[in-house]
Amino acid sequence: MNKKLLHGTLNTIILKLLKDNGEMYGYEIVQHVKTLTADQLKITEGALYPALHKLEGEGLLTVEYKRYQNRVRKYYRLTESGTKETQSQVADLFEFMRQIQTLLESKPKLG
């Protein structure tokens, strides 16, 4: 498992998954990331749940409890401002990765 590299990307990933899937619950997000990345990336619950609560507190997410086979799941969904924030953060992250690639692919200095 490729650890220690999620720094700074967790919120963006959460938002983007919610945008794609409409609504998701915490445990589902963890499993989804594991599946999509073929076990290469692992979101820890200790990072996920506080992040969800923070995004909710910022008004980017809403919560709805739903029953599913004697279980109660806590579904998260983007608000309007959450949708805007998602677009912004996804764009920023792509741009950031582009800059990192520029650095990692740069040739030796000229001067």
Next chain:
Amino acid sequence: MNKKLLHGTLNTIILKLLKDNGEMYGYEIVQHVKTLTADQLKITEGALYPALHKLEGEGLLTVEYKRYQNRVRKYYRLTESGTKETQSQVADLFEFMRQIQTLLESKPKLG
């Protein structure tokens, strides 16, 4: 300036720049990153110098003081293990970014 997104990538960038350029001093690294990314990315000195000291302490870098026009610069260079570590970290970071892109480009779930 794109802030708060460098998390976890600083060491890798330092190592890669040293690998490309043979030897560099701290201030030069800061300027180089600014130039290469057209002022989009800024390494702060408060992050850089402790990182350099840590990498040196781990045996990945060696230091050599050199005089340049009445100034003394502190040049860093990769050790053998530093070179290996660089390859490993650069590969990991590319792989990580690939996984992030997978997540950010994924379509809605099927099930």
Next chain:
DNA sequence: CGACTATGCCTAAGAAATTTAGGTATATAC
């Protein structure tokens, strides 16, 4: 000359995001 900017190194306090390491509870499989 005086002030400001660039060069070049550094540290320390605090903030932010994460890992680690738990806890609680129900359901299912062996």
Next chain:
DNA sequence: GTATATACCTAAATTTCTTAGGCATAGTCG
């Protein structure tokens, strides 16, 4: 009846970074 999967959570510690300075020399502008 023990273990695994599901489903939520928190708290302490760690890592990494920002902020905000300090110190010193060199060059430029008025």
